[in-house]
Amino acid sequence: MSARGIHRRALLTGLGGSVATMAIARSLLGDFRPRVRPPRRLILLMQNNGTQQGAFWPSPGGPFTSPILAPLLSDPGVASKTTLVRGVFVPHDANGTNGNEHDIGFARMFTGAKLMSVGNQPWGGAASVDQVVARAWGVDSLALAILASAVEPQPKPGFDHRRSFSYVGPAQHKLPTLDPFEAYARLFSDGSGPPDAAARQQLLLRRSALDAVAGNLQEVQSRLGPAERAKLDVHLTSVRQLEQGLARSLDGQASPGATCARKPGVVPTDYRDTAPQLLLNDESAIPQLVTSMLDLIASAIGCGITRVATLQLGYCGGKWKFAWEGMGFDYHGNVAHRDTSDAGSSPQNTMCAVAANRYFATQVAYLARKLDAMPDGDGTVLDNTLLVWANEFGRGDHSLNNVPIVLVGKAGGGLPDGGRLVDVGPQTFQRLGCTVLRAVGLGADGFGDEPACGPLQGI
Amino acid sequence: MPRAHLAAAFASALVAAGAAGCQTDAPAASASTSDGDPSVPGGARRMRRLSVPEYIRVVSDLVGVKVSPDRFLPESSDTGYENGPDNLTVQADQAATFEQLAGELAKPAAAAQLAQCAQAGQDVTACKQAFFDGFATRAFRRPLTSGEANRLGALFDSAAGVAGLSGALETTSLAILQSPGFLYREEIGGAPADDAPGAVRLAPYELASELSFLLTGTMPDDALLAAAGSGSLATPADLRREAARLLATPAARAQRRLLIDDWLATSRLASVVKDPAAYPGFDGALQGAMRSELDLFYDFAVSDRGTLADLFGDSTSFVDARLARHYGSAGGATDADFPPIALDPGTRSGVLTRGGFLTVHSGYGDSNPIERGVFVLSALLCTPPRPPPPDIPRTVPPDDTRTTRDRYAAHASNPFCQGCHAAIDGVGFGLEQFDGVGATRTQENGYPVDTSGLLVDGDGTGAPFVGGSQLGALLVASPRLSQCFVRQVYRFALGVAESPADQPTIDDLSGGFTAQSAIDALLLDLVGRRAFLERWTQEAQP
Numbered sequence A: 001m002s003a004r005g006i007h008r009r010a011l012l013t014g015l016g017g018s019v020a021t022m023a024i025a026r027s028l029l030g031d032f033r034p035r036v037r038p039p040r041r042l043i044l045l046m047q048n049n050g051t052q053q054g055a056f057w058p059s060p061g062g063p064f065t066s067p068i069l070a071p072l073l074s075d076p077g078v079a080s081k082t083t084l085v086r087g088v089f090v091p092h093d094a095n096g097t098n099g100n101e102h103d104i105g106f107a108r109m110f111t112g113a114k115l116m117s118v119g120n121q122p123w124g125g126a127a128s129v130d131q132v133v134a135r136a137w138g139v140d141s142l143a144l145a146i147l148a149s150a151v152e153p154q155p156k157p158g159f160d161h162r163r164s165f166s167y168v169g170p171a172q173h174k175l176p177t178l179d180p181f182e183a184y185a186r187l188f189s190d191g192s193g194p195p196d197a198a199a200r201q202q203l204l205l206r207r208s209a210l211d212a213v214a215g216n217l218q219e220v221q222s223r224l225g226p227a228e229r230a231k232l233d234v235h236l237t238s239v240r241q242l243e244q245g246l247a248r249s250l251d252g253q254a255s256p257g258a259t260c261a262r263k264p265g266v267v268p269t270d271y272r273d274t275a276p277q278l279l280l281n282d283e284s285a286i287p288q289l290v291t292s293m294l295d296l297i298a299s300a301i302g303c304g305i306t307r308v309a310t311l312q313l314g315y316c317g318g319k320w321k322f323a324w325e326g327m328g329f330d331y332h333g334n335v336a337h338r339d340t341s342d343a344g345s346s347p348q349n350t351m352c353a354v355a356a357n358r359y360f361a362t363q364v365a366y367l368a369r370k371l372d373a374m375p376d377g378d379g380t381v382l383d384n385t386l387l388v389w390a391n392e393f394g395r396g397d398h399s400l401n402n403v404p405i406v407l408v409g410k411a412g413g414g415l416p417d418g419g420r421l422v423d424v425g426p427q428t429f430q431r432l433g434c435t436v437l438r439a440v441g442l443g444a445d446g447f448g449d450e451p452a453c454g455p456l457q458g459i
Numbered sequence B: 001m002p003r004a005h006l007a008a009a010f011a012s013a014l015v016a017a018g019a020a021g022c023q024t025d026a027p028a029a030s031a032s033t034s035d036g037d038p039s040v041p042g043g044a045r046r047m048r049r050l051s052v053p054e055y056i057r058v059v060s061d062l063v064g065v066k067v068s069p070d071r072f073l074p075e076s077s078d079t080g081y082e083n084g085p086d087n088l089t090v091q092a093d094q095a096a097t098f099e100q101l102a103g104e105l106a107k108p109a110a111a112a113q114l115a116q117c118a119q120a121g122q123d124v125t126a127c128k129q130a131f132f133d134g135f136a137t138r139a140f141r142r143p144l145t146s147g148e149a150n151r152l153g154a155l156f157d158s159a160a161g162v163a164g165l166s167g168a169l170e171t172t173s174l175a176i177l178q179s180p181g182f183l184y185r186e187e188i189g190g191a192p193a194d195d196a197p198g199a200v201r202l203a204p205y206e207l208a209s210e211l212s213f214l215l216t217g218t219m220p221d222d223a224l225l226a227a228a229g230s231g232s233l234a235t236p237a238d239l240r241r242e243a244a245r246l247l248a249t250p251a252a253r254a255q256r257r258l259l260i261d262d263w264l265a266t267s268r269l270a271s272v273v274k275d276p277a278a279y280p281g282f283d284g285a286l287q288g289a290m291r292s293e294l295d296l297f298y299d300f301a302v303s304d305r306g307t308l309a310d311l312f313g314d315s316t317s318f319v320d321a322r323l324a325r326h327y328g329s330a331g332g333a334t335d336a337d338f339p340p341i342a343l344d345p346g347t348r349s350g351v352l353t354r355g356g357f358l359t360v361h362s363g364y365g366d367s368n369p370i371e372r373g374v375f376v377l378s379a380l381l382c383t384p385p386r387p388p389p390p391d392i393p394r395t396v397p398p399d400d401t402r403t404t405r406d407r408y409a410a411h412a413s414n415p416f417c418q419g420c421h422a423a424i425d426g427v428g429f430g431l432e433q434f435d436g437v438g439a440t441r442t443q444e445n446g447y448p449v450d451t452s453g454l455l456v457d458g459d460g461t462g463a464p465f466v467g468g469s470q471l472g473a474l475l476v477a478s479p480r481l482s483q484c485f486v487r488q489v490y491r492f493a494l495g496v497a498e499s500p501a502d503q504p505t506i507d508d509l510s511g512g513f514t515a516q517s518a519i520d521a522l523l524l525d526l527v528g529r530r531a532f533l534e535r536w537t538q539e540a541q542p
Helices: A005-011 A018-028 A099-107 A127-137 A179-188 A197-219 A228-250 A285-304 A345-372 A431-440 B003-021 B052-065 B092-120 B125-141 B147-176 B204-215 B220-229 B236-247 B252-265 B265-270 B284-305 B308-313 B320-324 B354-358 B367-382 B411-415 B413-427 B466-476 B479-494 B500-511 B519-527
Strands: A040-047 A082-089 A116-118 A122-124 A142-146 A166-167 A308-313 A384-393 A404-408 A421-428 B044-050 B184-187 B199-200 B316-318 B341-342 B452-457 B462-466 B532-537
Touching: A018 B341, A040 A127, A040 A285, A040 A345, A082 A285, A082 A431, A099 A122, A122 B044, A127 A308, A127 A431, A142 A179, A142 A285, A166 B092, A179 A285, A179 B092, A197 B092, A197 B147, A228 B044, A228 B092, A285 A308, A285 A345, A285 B519, A308 B092, A308 B308, A345 A384, A404 A431, A421 A431, B052 B092, B092 B125, B092 B147, B125 B147, B147 B466, B184 B204, B184 B532, B204 B220, B204 B236, B204 B519, B220 B236, B236 B252, B236 B519, B252 B265, B265 B284, B265 B354, B284 B308, B284 B316, B284 B320, B284 B354, B308 B466, B308 B479, B308 B500, B320 B411, B341 B411, B367 B411, B367 B413, B367 B466, B367 B479, B411 B413, B452 B466, B462 B466, B466 B479
Parallel strands: A040 A308, A040 A384, A082 A421, A142 A308
Antiparallel strands: A082 A404, A116 A122, A384 A404, B044 B184, B199 B532, B316 B341, B452 B462
16 A cells, blocks of 8 residues: 555654654664653643733832732742743734734734735734644644633634634634543543454554545645645645554554543533533633643643644633623723723723733643643753743733733743843844744744844843 | 526626627736636635535535534634635544544445445445445546545455455545545646636536535536536536526525525524623524524525525515514514515615624624624625724723714714724614614613614715615615625635735626626626636736
């Protein structure tokens, strides 16, 4: 069968077991370093609607904390690995599309590119940095999102781009998984031991079928131009991942994380089959969904199932009601829009804005602490991870200045120690992408449409 | 639609197209066409992955199994339509879903083939041949390439060796149902178009799929595949002949409904939630009745009557007792039935006045005239207002001592706001007789509701109107509506948003098309155009 090449290629791209393979290769070459350095990981968290500026940044010369960030920075271990970057802005450029500031900040932040017009609607114009990194590392990212919304179960007509900040290519979303149970089943479900002869034969037949599928994909690819070839490359990569899954099953492993000691302690609720409205237009499960998603990310990263994960907290321009924070109205229109100055507007409004953003900080803290509790090489998983917490806005009244950027983790030495607020004045957002690429060990002079902007200054 | 009506409309569309094609100052690329078609190839060569609804319909036609849409990740469509939008890919989770479903579907597919072979008394070799000529060819919607036949043939043989004929059929079905020939519609083309450098003519089987998915939302039927195979699906006349046949099928009714449902964004009605405090009467029964009304009304307006004038102007509707009460209409409706009734034409003519449309196009707890205005201008007239400038107040505070309209009074008094809001509010305010779930109202917060509006035209002049019925009539009279619809049909048909290079196509299709034209005539016109028949070879279009 023609597709044996697939297996060989998969081996060469370094998926699964590659660390051990590389270690052997190094020792054959006479490199007898005692320890294999743990791999670097990347996690992106994307929030919408800006922060409350006055309550977000630590005061100059004061303690390294703030009303919003206290949940994150109150843990000295995590605080020492946290860098806050003030001054990042996104130029107000909709590139001729119907996009407003939400769309600009959301679709540009991690793609670094100009918005792409598809019938005047705004889309991300390039692969986002998480997908650039995932591709360079030869892994599939774990892409998760919580998109349930009572006020806006779907983005407004024509604004489907608001479903994902992560892009595999121009105007092509990396589709996030919305049901944590599905992700759990894929990554951590238990197996029933090694397959018997009949099951084994089934698995081998399935693998042969995939070989034929891959061959058919490559055949049609040869008739296409670069963009369409790339589209089918995404498909081909997916088929290769399926083949690896089957290889695992042949080894008696039901899922990549079936036997990992760090798998989530609780199996998430099966929302899709029991209460699909909780994934669509009923917000009452959002806090639980967020916890489940963070558990999945911590486990997937901690178990080495993937090295890249993303979590999107609501749609671009999302309209959560934050009932779990004691609110009960569309935050976007009723709170964020009215946060019209860094000092806040009415005390009541500021209180709500702080509560919502503090909620997000609490979630980041939860994830960071989990990662920091997992030993990894000489340190912890957090030490070898770059966790970026970003936002589509600086401030809720559509300000694209001072977008709060929080870098947690040391990226395996790719980032210096934290415990710092970096504030060297305005810097363009593409530098964040460049910083990410450099921190995870992929060199870059810039990112997106600023190929020479360099990394964030002051870090 | 009566066939004579359709034919007449089509003939007039052709006359208009021909006349436009004779213009001597047409662009060079257009002037070189031999058949007077000024349209340009419909984008670059591409692979259009089946959308989830298409996959579900195809699987139902091919294997006879109904797959739930809940099996799939929600996807993003960059055209807003589900007819093979160009941006769909197969990512890891989706490949896993397709593999799992293929496994489930391969069993009945193999069983059916096995039964056929047994009945025909075929041996393994003959059965294999019948399977490749039958199931595989139908699944790929074309004969297999030699590469595919070799690959799948080898798979069949090796599977037969370990799992017998049944296992071979199942394993090969498993591969077929995950293959690009099944999951994608190929628009790659073969021979270069002789009269247009840089363009290729799509292959007959590609055209068969393009036509079938456009008009029926699913794979080609046997007659269409036979036409492609026998060389009688090549000329514009061939395409139009087959299109006319398909347009008369029940699947075409459903497909027209789908086009309108996505265009008007009413396809999202089922997921809408309203603030129970503001709309305590809005429940599942009412939402379901609104859905039924829209389905029946769309069938009536765009399939039976068949024009935009009917869609935006007719007062016929279909309501059960619940919706009749909501509309404050007597009617003879019962709980179980949606008989046609005549609504008050002054209040509820056309889709803009119907509960389903208004429920989708309102806020969570209010009528949201701004959103309504933006939608009508953007989606129905293709003249989206500029996004609001930065640094303006984003939210008008709630105020239950005034009407919604009065809350936005600053838009009218501030010349800066007026630039855009004259047009936006002009439309939205004119629908203020309807609350956020489409019930009529004459008072809001104790004050009388003013439902007078202004439809601002491209040149800045405005046509005043009062209420949704009059707005519908103005849209019907405006060439902007029919031109915009042509643009929407282009996106729907081609699976891509038009680029500036496609303007000649849009203009020319719009030339003979008005709100009184048969929508089917537009479709028949389109399927014979270069835009439908050809693709650019380069991905970067000239």
